[in-house]
Amino acid sequence: MTYMKLSISECLWITDIGIEMFCRRAKLLEDFDISHCVSLSDLSIKALSFYCRALSRLIMAGCPKMTDVSMQYLTGSGPHLRELDISGCVLLTDRACRILLKGCQTIHSLTMLYCRGISKQAALRLQPRLKHWEHSRDDAPYWYGYDDLDHLMQLSSKPEKQDIPSEYDNSRRHSSTLPT
Numbered sequence: 001m002t003y004m005k006l007s008i009s010e011c012l013w014i015t016d017i018g019i020e021m022f023c024r025r026a027k028l029l030e031d032f033d034i035s036h037c038v039s040l041s042d043l044s045i046k047a048l049s050f051y052c053r054a055l056s057r058l059i060m061a062g063c064p065k066m067t068d069v070s071m072q073y074l075t076g077s078g079p080h081l082r083e084l085d086i087s088g089c090v091l092l093t094d095r096a097c098r099i100l101l102k103g104c105q106t107i108h109s110l111t112m113l114y115c116r117g118i119s120k121q122a123a124l125r126l127q128p129r130l131k132h133w134e135h136s137r138d139d140a141p142y143w144y145g146y147d148d149l150d151h152l153m154q155l156s157s158k159p160e161k162q163d164i165p166s167e168y169d170n171s172r173r174h175s176s177t178l179p180t
Contacts, residue, residue, distance in 0.1 A: 007033035009059070016043035023051035030054050035085070036062040045070040053078035061087040061111070071096040075103025082106055083132075087113035094122035101126055114138055 006029065008014055014037050023029070029052040034040055040063050048055060055077055060066060066089040074081060084100075084107055086092055092115055100107065109132035112118055116137050123135035 004028060005031040008037060009033045009035045011037050013039065015039055016041055016047070019044040020047035020051075023047040027051055028054050030080070031057040033059040034063065035059045038062070038064055041065040042067055042069040042073065045073045049073040049077040054080055056080045057083040059083075059085040060089065061085045061113075063089055064091070067091045068093055068095040068099060071099040072103075075099060077104075079106055083109040085111040086115065087111050087134075088115070090114070090116060093117040094119050097122040097126055101129075105129075108132065110134075112136075 006026070014034075016039075019034070019040060020043070024047075029048075032048065032052070032055060034044065037044075040060075042065070045060070045066065048058070058074075058081065060070070066086070068091075070089075071086075071092070074084070081104055084104075086096070092112075094117070097118060100110070108130055110126060110130055111132075112123055112135040114136060115123075116139075118135065118137070120135065120137070123133075127133045
């Protein structure tokens with residue numbers, strides 16, 4: 001089974017194991033949006049990097065468990081990664097920028113909004129080799145799900161089977177496209 005593009009944005013209950021199982025069968029995946037999948041950690045990025053070598057665009061905004069280790073895994077993801085959105089990944093630090101600078105030469109678009117742990121100086125070092133670049137250390141907007149201390153607010157309880165709609169509702173989904 002192969003997939004080229006997939007968005008699982010805001011899937012609160014997807015786990016690292018689920019991502020690994022998916023990635024094992026999606027080796028041709030090129031575009032993946034895991035934004036606001038709050039249960040995912042560095043292990044998901046490890047699986048992506050190992051199995052999905054054609055990955056060219058990754059949106060992992062609002063994933064509060066991602067650390068600099070994720071960026072280290074991405075350096076081994078193959079030569080195709082072009083666009084990366086790490087906005088709201090509050091555990092990332094200046095080290096993430098150093099890792100990307102040395103190991104991800106193909107990235108031309110990087111979005112780092114609401115990344116308090118990444119200094120302006122570290123972000124600026126990446127700017128000369130990028131076509132599109134955004135950085136801010138602002139507080140994440142409330143819809144990112146963080147409190148004032150960058151802690152993830154309490155998730156509601158897991159939905160019961162009867163609470164899950166029978167048809168998928170697209171009305172709440174949103175996507176954003178980075179300019180080329």
